Amino acid sequence: MHAILQGKRLIAFDLDGTLIDSVPDLAVAVQHALGDVGLPLPGEERVRDWVGNGAQVLVERALTWALAEAPGQVLQTTAYEAFMRHYGAAPNALTQLYPGVQTALHDLHKAGYPLVLITNKPERFIAPILSHFGLLTLFTYCIGGDTLAEKKPSPLPLLHVAQQLDIPSSACVMVGDSRHDIDAGKAAGFATVALPYGYNHGEPIEHSQPDLIIDSLLALTE
Structure with missing residues (x-):
């Protein structure tokens, strides 16, 4: 040893x-979550730089990028719930x-x-x-x-x-x-x-x- x-x-x-x-599975879930609320999709490489502080912060960083400003609480909650649903459905696919x-x-x-x-x-x-x-x-x-x-x-x-x-x-x-x-x-x-x-x-x-x-x-x- x-x-x-x-x-x-x-x-x-x-x-x-x-x-x-x-990251590949996290990125898919982020893309689905942002798509669900009608926002631009960031791509896997951007998501890679956002990982590490938990799911709430990951979603917040994605929304901030898409909006070019901090998200409101209602949008944050909606997108977070969508992310958790999508990621939970396939956390091991990729x-x-x-x-x-x-x-x-x-x-x-x-x-x-x-x-x-x-x-x-x-x-x-x-x-x-x-x-x-x-x-x-x-x-x-x-x-x-x-x-x-x-x-x-x-x-x-x-x-x-x-x-x-x-x-x-x-x-x-x-x-x-x-x-x-x-x-x-x-x-x-x-x-x-x-x-x-x-x-x-x-x-x-x-x-x-x-x-x-x-x-x-x-x-x-x-």
């Missing part, structure tokens, strides 16, 4: 942009695991590390997606963006799982692809590991100064 895991007893993972490339994820997670689980998922994606989508890829049983806890009162970059979800498992923050690692993951990890006292291939709003992940940057999750098992 990688040296950063020495003495560690818990590994937390982000989902979108870390374990899965979900989503793929990143290379090495399946093997790395299984190897870490076999090595005895408790694995937890901490994502800003709404909780209702976590189990269907992880089950689709045969990963759900590997995780001890799964925390969504609406599970607790706060989501990343707040450290609350990270501190919550550490407390639930009675593991000190100093013995925990946060693995993610965005500044929200790294900021949350640092604030919680976790070691931080970053992947450069995900969704970080066009900002190089090294700007967040994680403890370690790796190109693949497989690096954690070597």
Whole structure:
């Protein structure tokens, strides 16, 4: 195992942009939601830069782009409900695991590390997606963006799982692809590991100064 895991007893993972490339399915749902309210469609590449802060913010960013101004509450609610309906109907149609994820997670689980998922994606989508890829049983806890009162970059979800498992923050690692993951990890006292291939709003992940940057999750098992 990688040296950063020495003495560690818990590994937390982000989902979108870390374990899965979900943008294709998210983009389809955004396009349908905006189409339902008669607004222009942004395309997948724009959506890629909007992912990472949860579904509400994703929809708000899409509406702001389409309107060239902040949306009103009624339109925000209508579009959000449409997005949730469309995304919930097909969250796995185009989503793929990143290379090495399946093997790395299984190897870490076999090595005895408790694995937890901490994502800003709404909780209702976590189990269907992880089950689709045969990963759900590997995780001890799964925390969504609406599970607790706060989501990343707040450290609350990270501190919550550490407390639930009675593991000190100093013995925990946060693995993610965005500044929200790294900021949350640092604030919680976790070691931080970053992947450069995900969704970080066009900002190089090294700007967040994680403890370690790796190109693949497989690096954690070597």
